[in-house]
Every structure is written in structure tokens, then in C-alpha cells.
Amino acid sequence: MNAFDVLGDPVRRRILMALAESERRSGDIVEIVQGEFGISQAAVSQHLKILRDSGFARVKVDEQRRIYSLDSRPxxxxxxxxxxxxxxxxxxxxxxxxxxxxxxxxxxxxxxxxxxxxxxxxx
The missing domain is CATH 1.20.5 (Single alpha-helices involved in coiled-coils or other helix-helix interfaces)
Incomplete structure (x- = not known):
């Protein structure tokens, strides 16, 4: 998926905006996106996967939590x-x-x- 396909989705743009402010736990991202877009946790997870796979987001595992941060290269x-x-x-x-x-x-x-x-x- 090219960068403009990734950025073309409003949910992914919102996630990137949140990550531009600070790194976030996946649960926090789900909470933000569900509150604004009313989509399921599974749908948010799919968007996060696309952001990871396309290089826009990095994830680190901290015990039971996944912490996401923005990767500005794309x-x-x-x-x-x-x-x-x-x-x-x-x-x-x-x-x-x-x-x-x-x-x-x-x-x-x-x-x-x-x-x-x-x-x-x-x-």
C-alpha cells in the first residue's frame, strides 16, 4: 500500500495525529478512535496493522501492552x-x-x- 493510500483513510490519519502528539498504548488508540468513529476494536487493530506494515508506526511490547509511536520516514x-x-x-x-x-x-x-x-x- 502506498503512502497516499494509507493517508487517504480518516481513521489512519487520526491515529497518526494522536501518535504525533506522543506514543500511545494500543488501548488508548482504540479508545480515541472508537469515540470519534464508532468502529470496533478489531477494525482499529486492522488500521494499526496497516500503519505498522507501511512503516508509519512502530510498536514495542511492554509486558502485556503494545506501545505505538510515529515513524516519520514515510x-x-x-x-x-x-x-x-x-x-x-x-x-x-x-x-x-x-x-x-x-x-x-x-x-x-x-x-x-x-x-x-x-x-x-x-x-
Whole structure:
């Protein structure tokens, strides 16, 4: 299974997000995924197997528990593949950053508090 097939599934993306925060016991991962997606423990185990087999996750056994952690190497490969497309969106994101900064500066010079919509009275 290629990296984009792995990342194409929302359950696997959620597991990777959890692993990006910290390593997790398999039971904790099941709890997170079941709470958000309502799938069985067996289905979560299948997703974890796919993540292990495709190199996105590592597992170590600690007595009776399996502890999962993120392996970032496949994500680096995805990043390298995406690199050829960055030229399409980076100038637009740069322009957006400029406009956001300009808007913040205008609000500050008008005395408008940060995060306060224009036209709203100060609290």
C-alpha cells in the first residue's frame, strides 16, 4: 500500500495525529478512535496493522501492552513528493500572510483590539 493510500483513510490519519502528539498504548488508540468513529476494536487493530506494515508506526511490547509511536520516514517521502507542487500554493500563502499582517496593523493603528471584528465597539 502506498503512502497516499494509507493517508487517504480518516481513521489512519487520526491515529497518526494522536501518535504525533506522543506514543500511545494500543488501548488508548482504540479508545480515541472508537469515540470519534464508532468502529470496533478489531477494525482499529486492522488500521494499526496497516500503519505498522507501511512503516508509519512502530510498536514495542511492554509486558502485556503494545506501545505505538510515529515513524516519520514515510511522511518525509510524502513531503518530498509534494515539494514539486509547493510552487503553486506558496506564493498565494505568502500573499495571504501579507494581507493578514496588513489587516492586523490597520486594526492596531485604529485602536481596535486584536481579534475584535472591525466596526465592533471596544469592550
Amino acid at each position: 511522511l518525509q517521502e510524502v513531503d518530498e513528493w509534494l515539494d514539486r507542487f509547493r510552487a503553486f500554493w506558496e506564493p498565494k500563502l505568502g500573499a495571504l500572510d501579507t494581507e493578514i499582517a496588513r489587516g492586523k496593523k490597520m486594526r492596531q493603528t485604529k485602536g481596535q483590539p486584536e481579534g475584535q471584528p472591525e466596526g465592533q465597539p471596544k469592550a
